Amino acid sequence: MNLNSNNTQWLDWAKELQFIAQSALAYCKDSFDIERFQRIREISAEILSTYSGLSVEKVKGLFCNENGFQTPKLDTRAAIFDDDKILLVHETNGTWSLPGGWVDALETIKSNTQKEVKEEAGLEVTASRLIAVQDRNKHNDPPYAYNVCKVFVLCEIIGGEFTANIETTETAYFALDELPVLAEEKTSKEQIAMCFEAYKNPDWQVKFD
Template sequence: METTLKWLNWAKQIQGISQTGLAYTKDVYDKERYEQLRALSVEIMRQYTDVETGKLVELFAGEYGYATPKVDIRGVVVSDGRILLVREKEEGEWSLPGGWADLLLSPSDIAVKEVLEESGFEVKALRLLAVMDNHKHNPPAPYHAYKMFIHCEITGGAAQEGVETSGVEFFGEDELPQLSRDRNTEEQIKLMFALLRNPERIPVMD
């Protein structure tokens, strides 16, 4: 394993141990030690990444309870053989519409909501295409996440930029733009095309 991935995984493990410890300990001194571990994990991440401390605390060390992966939902919308992508304002790169799962909403609810908010299209969710571990398929990130790709069908609306997006377009499989690889890689987008061409295939899980 590369040195970079080693320190990243160590920082994540320290964060996970501290978060779970804080959830279950009843000892005030243990709580203080776990808080110190959590602060140490954030400091490690801050030293080796360009992510600001506030963002790290929010995404990497801002949760409580038993440590589990986050859930990222992506809506997969295809029209005339072309896939719907939105341009992220944050870095100007493209991704499937989507985002973190919200409390009290199902995966299908999230996919429908995110597609509408980021692209302007009203859709209905049809089926799950894939659940993928970002540790295995995306660039190294401060957080561990499962990415759920949900096939959606347009029912109304029209292309419209959102609060977080600055472009809405459909792209063919061989004309993909610069992708936001933290959100989705070229391999993942091409997998979506392959899965939609073969509707009998079971969802991909890895």
């Protein structure tokens, strides 16, 4: 859920209420407590609806549809270089990003990175080096209503070529000073610059928030 606002204090409150309610509902047994925490969850959805312009039903579907202890989602992004240029994939909405996506069940950070590159760029790669682990809401706009850990991984091509797919329309390599319009919610210029630094530095120290 993308949320555009200059002041996101309300978003922090809604997220914390949602976290408290969801975690409590995973463990509490008392019927009265369950009713109270369900109401707290509804209040968090109403806050998001009021400030985001989305309907309460839409917010509940996106924000209040999970059970169990709430943890951040994982997103992997691959940094692939050729002749000092980085590979980007062209999204169907016209913007560009590093190939990647949500970590699927049964996948590791390494295998998911390689899988996403194959699906979006048609390339077979080996994930060779960890670049960074970032809190998405500290580095990408607009903020999301849930937390995401973004993992950037340096990869090396071992084969393959681009094939048409439902997520991307083409791939291309870009120098840092010639980047196209980016999908800022997925990949920022600062994140790409970080990948360039890691690529050029064999002694790179992994960054993390």
